[in-house]
Amino acid sequence: MEKEPASKVELAPGVGGGGEIPTFDITLKVRRYNPEVSDEAHWDEWKLTMYGTDRVLDALHKVKWEHDGSVSFRRSCAHGVCGSDAMRINGRNRLACKTLLKDLDTSKPILVEPIKGLPVEKDLIVDMEPFFQSYREIMPFLISKGHEPAKERLQSAEERDRYDDTTKCILCAACTSSCPVFWTDGQYFGPAAIVNAHRFIFDSRDDAGDMRLEILNDKEGVWRCRTTFNCSEACPRGIQVTKAISEVKQAILTRKI
Amino acid sequence: MQVHKYDVVIVGAGGAGMRAAIESGQRAHTAVLTKLYPTRSHTGAAQGGMCAALANVEEDNWEWHTFDTVKGGDYLVDQDAAEVMAKEAIEAVLDLEKMGLPFNRTPEGRIDQRRFGGHTRDHGKAPVRRSCYAADRTGHMILQTLYQNCVKHNVEFYNEYYVLDLLMVDQEVTVDGVTRIQKRVAGVVSYDLASGELHVFQAKSVVFASGGVGKVYKTTSNAHTLTGDGMGIAFRRGIPLEDMEFFQFHPTGLAGLGILLSEAARGEGAILRNSEGERFMERYAPTIKDLAPRDIVARSMANEVREGRGAGPNKDYVLLDLTHLEPAHIDAKLPDITEFARTYLGVEPYTEPVPVFPTAHYAMGGIPTNIKAEVLADNDTVVPGLYAAGEVACVSVHGSNRLGTNSLLDINVFGKRAGLAAAEYALTADFVEIPENPTVETEELLNRARSSEGGERVALIRKELQDVMDANVQVFRTEETLLEALRVIDTLEERYTRITVQDKGKRFNLDLLEAVELGFLLDMAKVMTAAALHRKESRGGHFREDYPERDDENFMTHSMAYKDPSATATSGVRLETKPVIFTRYQPMERKY
Numbered sequence: 001m002e003k004e005p006a007s008k009v010e011l012a013p014g015v016g017g018g019g020e021i022p023t024f025d026i027t028l029k030v031r032r033y034n035p036e037v038s039d040e041a042h043w044d045e046w047k048l049t050m051y052g053t054d055r056v057l058d059a060l061h062k063v064k065w066e067h068d069g070s071v072s073f074r075r076s077c078a079h080g081v082c083g084s085d086a087m088r089i090n091g092r093n094r095l096a097c098k099t100l101l102k103d104l105d106t107s108k109p110i111l112v113e114p115i116k117g118l119p120v121e122k123d124l125i126v127d128m129e130p131f132f133q134s135y136r137e138i139m140p141f142l143i144s145k146g147h148e149p150a151k152e153r154l155q156s157a158e159e160r161d162r163y164d165d166t167t168k169c170i171l172c173a174a175c176t177s178s179c180p181v182f183w184t185d186g187q188y189f190g191p192a193a194i195v196n197a198h199r200f201i202f203d204s205r206d207d208a209g210d211m212r213l214e215i216l217n218d219k220e221g222v223w224r225c226r227t228t229f230n231c232s233e234a235c236p237r238g239i240q241v242t243k244a245i246s247e248v249k250q251a252i253l254t255r256k257i
Numbered sequence: 258m259q260v261h262k263y264d265v266v267i268v269g270a271g272g273a274g275m276r277a278a279i280e281s282g283q284r285a286h287t288a289v290l291t292k293l294y295p296t297r298s299h300t301g302a303a304q305g306g307m308c309a310a311l312a313n314v315e316e317d318n319w320e321w322h323t324f325d326t327v328k329g330g331d332y333l334v335d336q337d338a339a340e341v342m343a344k345e346a347i348e349a350v351l352d353l354e355k356m357g358l359p360f361n362r363t364p365e366g367r368i369d370q371r372r373f374g375g376h377t378r379d380h381g382k383a384p385v386r387r388s389c390y391a392a393d394r395t396g397h398m399i400l401q402t403l404y405q406n407c408v409k410h411n412v413e414f415y416n417e418y419y420v421l422d423l424l425m426v427d428q429e430v431t432v433d434g435v436t437r438i439q440k441r442v443a444g445v446v447s448y449d450l451a452s453g454e455l456h457v458f459q460a461k462s463v464v465f466a467s468g469g470v471g472k473v474y475k476t477t478s479n480a481h482t483l484t485g486d487g488m489g490i491a492f493r494r495g496i497p498l499e500d501m502e503f504f505q506f507h508p509t510g511l512a513g514l515g516i517l518l519s520e521a522a523r524g525e526g527a528i529l530r531n532s533e534g535e536r537f538m539e540r541y542a543p544t545i546k547d548l549a550p551r552d553i554v555a556r557s558m559a560n561e562v563r564e565g566r567g568a569g570p571n572k573d574y575v576l577l578d579l580t581h582l583e584p585a586h587i588d589a590k591l592p593d594i595t596e597f598a599r600t601y602l603g604v605e606p607y608t609e610p611v612p613v614f615p616t617a618h619y620a621m622g623g624i625p626t627n628i629k630a631e632v633l634a635d636n637d638t639v640v641p642g643l644y645a646a647g648e649v650a651c652v653s654v655h656g657s658n659r660l661g662t663n664s665l666l667d668i669n670v671f672g673k674r675a676g677l678a679a680a681e682y683a684l685t686a687d688f689v690e691i692p693e694n695p696t697v698e699t700e701e702l703l704n705r706a707r708s709s710e711g712g713e714r715v716a717l718i719r720k721e722l723q724d725v726m727d728a729n730v731q732v733f734r735t736e737e738t739l740l741e742a743l744r745v746i747d748t749l750e751e752r753y754t755r756i757t758v759q760d761k762g763k764r765f766n767l768d769l770l771e772a773v774e775l776g777f778l779l780d781m782a783k784v785m786t787a788a789a790l791h792r793k794e795s796r797g798g799h800f801r802e803d804y805p806e807r808d809d810e811n812f813m814t815h816s817m818a819y820k821d822p823s824a825t826a827t828s829g830v831r832l833e834t835k836p837v838i839f840t841r842y843q844p845m846e847r848k849y
Contacts, residue, residue: 005526005581009534011568016576016612017604018512018569036762053514053601065716069759069768074297076480079516079597081397082297098600121451122765128294141409142357152354154366160359167359167391167398171296205357 022052026101027109028059030071034122041120044068045109050101056089056112057096060124073124080236083172087124088113093174093234115177117186131173134189138197138215143208159204166199166244168237175231175241187220191231191241194222198244201251213252222249258696259456263288264683266445266460267676268420268487271298272396272665273647274466275403275412276672277679281464282412284680288458289412290447292419292482292770295404299468299480300668303396304519304594306388307353307665308376309346313367314386319343321379322387326663327842329375329550330621330656331797331807333500333815335838338628338652342663342670349669350389358402360391361590371590372524375550375660381849384548388662393519393591399665415447418456419770420486421699422446423463423494425640426689440495440634442642443689446699450770453763455696461686462642462679465491465624465632466672469648472774473782474617474731475723478510478517482774487649489777491624492784496634497817499651499835500622501781502788503798505659506732508554510616512574514601518594518613520661523547525590527579529558530610531566537575542849549849552658552798555615559732562614569612576610615732621659621798622788623651625817625835630675636817636835642682642689646675653815657797706772711755715772718749718756722775722782725749730786735803739790743828746783753779784818787830791816809844813837 026048033041046063057075064071073096074084080098087096090104090111104110118126144153169192176182176190197216201209216222222245231241265281267274270291281287291298310317322343327334354360354368361369370386378385391398407414424443429436444459467487471479492498508529509518523529528547531537541557542549549557558575567573579587579595584607587595595606604611624645625633630652632643646652647668654667725745729738753775760768794808795801814834821831 005528005536005578007536007539009530009578011530011532011534011576011610015610016512016569016574017602018571018574018612020570034762034764036764061716064768065714069715070762072760072765072767076293076297076482077299077302078481079302079601081302081394081593082293082299082480084293084297100600125765132294136408139409141405142355144355148355152351152360152368155362156366157362157364159366160362163359164392167401168394169401170301170397200357203357203359 023049024052024106025049026059026106028063029109029111030063030123031113032123033120052102054101055097056099056101056110057085059101060096060112072122081170083170086115086172086174086177088115093178095172095174095236098236115173117177117183118173128173130186131176131190131192134193135171135196138189138193138212139208140196140200142200142203142206144205145207153205155204162204163199163202165239166195168239169195169199170237172236174234174236178230178234180228180230181224181226185224188224189216189221191245194245194248195239195241198248201248213248216248217252222252259454260459261288261456262459264460265462265464265679266290266458267464267466268445269465269467269649270295270414271466271468271647272300272399272403272668273672273675274464275407276669277464277466277646277676278412279403279406279410280673280676281680282407282410285683287412288415290415290418290420290445290458292417292450294416295407295414296400298400299483301397301400302478302480302517303665304393304517305373305521305524306371306390306395306662307350307399307669308373308387308662309350309389309666310343310387311347311350311368311370311389313363314370316378317385317387319347321377321385322346324380324842325376326654326660327656328381328847329660330658331847332813332844333653333656333796333837335653336840336842337838338654340840341628342654342666345670346666349666349673353399353402353669356402356406358391358398360389371521372548373661374520374523374548374554377545381544384545388524390521393521393593396665417450418447419450420445420447420467420490421702421773423490424691424695425494426692440640441689442640443691446696448699448703450765453766455699457691457695459688459691461683461688462644464675464679465645465649466647466675467649469620470778470781471617473722473726473778473785475727476510476515477617478507478515479617484774485777485781486774488623489780492780492820495820496624496632497819498622498784499625499815499817500653501620501785501818502792502816503621503657504617504785505551505619505621505798506555506615507618508551508558508615509577509613511597511601512612512614515616516597516601517616517618518577518597518611519591520551522577522579522591522594525586526582527577530576530578531561532568532572533566537561545849550658550660553849555732556800558615574612574614577613578610579606580608580610619659619664620648621651621655621657623649626650626652628652629678630671631678642686644675644679646671657799702773703769706756706758706769707761709755710757713752713756715756715758715775718752719775719778722746722749722778726782730789732800734789734799734801736790739786742786743783743790746779746786747828750779783828784830787827788816788818788832790827791832813844
């Protein structure tokens with residue numbers, strides 16, 4: 001039993017912070033594309049006054065809600081768990097809702113483009129179907145051959161830890177669409193599919209690791225990875241993507257999970 | 258217009274919708290329609306856990322869980338539904354484990370469990386470890402696991418198909434020589450966001466699982482997409498909405514932002530302090546303190562701020578203190594939420610308390626159903642073929658205040674029930690002929706939004722709506738504030754008829770989507786406020802300062818809100834009541 005915390009403590013002065021939030025000016029440049037209007041993409045830019053706590057998503061909303069309603073992008077939860085708003089921000093794949101403006105260089109225009117390697121539908125919206133197709137191909141579900149126990153299957157805390165990192169994936173495609181191999185070869189499974197295969201291959205309850213390793217041993221599988229680490233840097237969930245891919249490669253070579 | 262034909266159509270691909278789809282998809286020809294992608298739904302944002310009396314770490318049983326749920330809901334819970342939920346909770350957790358959900362484990366390898374607000378041992382004696390969890394991303398793991406199993410079972414998804422109308426026809430039925438008119442389901446109308454085309458889905462069964470309405474408030478934990486669409490569609494088609502005055506404010510939203518910090522933080526030992534460093538919950542709930550139910554904690558926090566003991570330069574928040582917990586423990590059990598505090602407020606939870614304030618979180622009310630998840634057209638008439646589950650529904654297991662973790666449980670238990678019942682019905686029933694011109698109302702709705710050139714901005718009206726709801730229909734309410742809210746909502750509705758949607762295209766017209774969503778938000782804000790005005794007592798999440806006591810004599814009833822243009826005093830919302838179902842617990846004073 002942990003001990004009860006004190007009923008009353010002395011708080012440090014200024015604890016919690018808050019109060020007046022500073023404002024600053026930014027220039028937001030957004031890559032626009034709408035085949036209903038033109039086959040050519042172009043840049044639009046807006047000068048905006050934003051708050052110190054604002055994120056890139058807030059700037060996009062400010063544009064959409066106050067300047068140009070036709071600017072199109074996906075978003076939902078707005079705090080980095082739903083995976084809707086992966087985009088290229090100043091040349092790096094990030095979630096718009098997790099990127100604070102104050103952490104960017106606001107002396108220069110902030111460039112926002114759709115993620116690369118997937119067909120652009122309109123502005124920042126891409127066709128996610130090829131991405132989900134790769135995901136589905138690695139059989140992203142638990143396959144267990146034994147008898148189903150009456151209660152839960154047992155799994156030790158250590159066994160659970162073995163694949164913890166790759167359970168964090170939110171399927172935002174930031175990793176896959178940052179991968180230079182994926183840009184040039186759309187057939188490549190891409191990091192996200194391999195991450196999700198890893199999640200099951202190293203789950204002690206799963207019995208289909210060999211099948212998944214066989215799928216990833218394909219010519220469009222893990223061997224395409226050139227270990228550029230773009231994916232690990234891009235992951236908004238901090239998953240060590242390149243490490244997960246290396247572990248899958250190792251497992252294929254040694255056939256040991 | 259394209260027409261599709263399925264036995265079962267499920268509207269929404271969050272936890273409830275996908276849990277239903279896993280059952281229905283294996284038994285009947287099933288389609289899932291979602292305005293997002295399946296893994297984007299807000300189930301994924303749930304953090305703390307899912308309660309079930311597994312008794313893996315200490316003594317527990319489902320009857321205690323039922324009692325806690327009933328008492329937590331301040332006795333407005335339908336007790337037959339609470340029993341079903343608490344009993345089937347155990348199987349629901351085991352189902353998820355078998356589907357592959359990576360629960361945290363005990364040293365023996367069993368599913369680990371932790372404490373959560375309002376969940377107690379032996380009818381309130383002390384907190385109990387009942388919540389099954391996967392770190393502080395249990396909702397994420399549930400959403401992923403359910404999607405994975407939908408992939409396994411080849412469930413058909415129509416992604417970014419926004420359902421805008423429910424098709425029902427009136428049929429004459431004769432039972433025991435008495436002929437009456439009965440509503441029957443024919444299908445739904447949806448708008449394909451990618452192409453801007455309308456698609457009609459003819460179906461024997463329709464399951465609404467489209468989530469909540471948290472975007473009527475400014476400070477909210479809810480996703481941008483939670484705009485009460487499903488509730489709004491049902492309401493416009495004459496289905497009543499139950500208990501809409503009860504909206505939950507989660508105590509620990511990041512101050513000023515509303516982003517949720519799970520109750521699991523308090524389950525793991527974090528406590529709340531005011532500007533004087535005092536653990537103020539000792540005064541409000543002496544037995545279980547910081548683990549009191551959410552309505553009580555949220556009200557206590559708001560009261561501390563009102564009485565001048567708020568922290569910060571504007572004295573407008575309180576502090577969530579984790580500094581007495583081991584950093585390693587925080588990292589193992591609460592990694593995501595401590596990351597939120599760092600990212601969005603720049604606060605280091607290891608060493609500094611985190612500024613928090615209540616944030617709009619969950620609609621206890623919704624489309625009325627019975628325990629088979631069948632939708633009711635009044636107090637007891639079932640609409641054959643129509644089902645609802647999850648936050649969009651009101652079964653009612655949450656009464657006037659939902660306990661933490663019971664929503665993840667609700668979606669799993671009643672999502673499964675809805676999927677099974679919808680498939681079973683579809684296997685015996687015939688298709689109902691879809692009405693002539695099934696899309697006429699939807700086209701009118703879209704054309705009005707597209708062609709109006711009055712110059713009013715959707716975003717501005719929405720902001721004013723959210724401001725007025727935050728100011729007047731929040732934790733504390735009075736007749737005066739509620740009437741003020743209704744007055745403003747009426748003017749906003751009038752301005753809504755004069756909006757201009759700038760995007761005139763068909764392809765991914767999300768500008769138009771937001772305009773349609775605002776229409777639902779306005780309707781729902783009106784229903785919530787009218788219902789709050791009607792309930793002249795304080796119970797659970799609904800606190801009337803002009804009627805601060807619970808009044809069982811006059812208000813131990815559910816409210817049922819009907820669309821009725823003749824009810825002019827309450828902006829076209831007519832309020833009726835529905836009896837609460839009691840099985841084993843008589844109302845008692847609610848103390849913790």
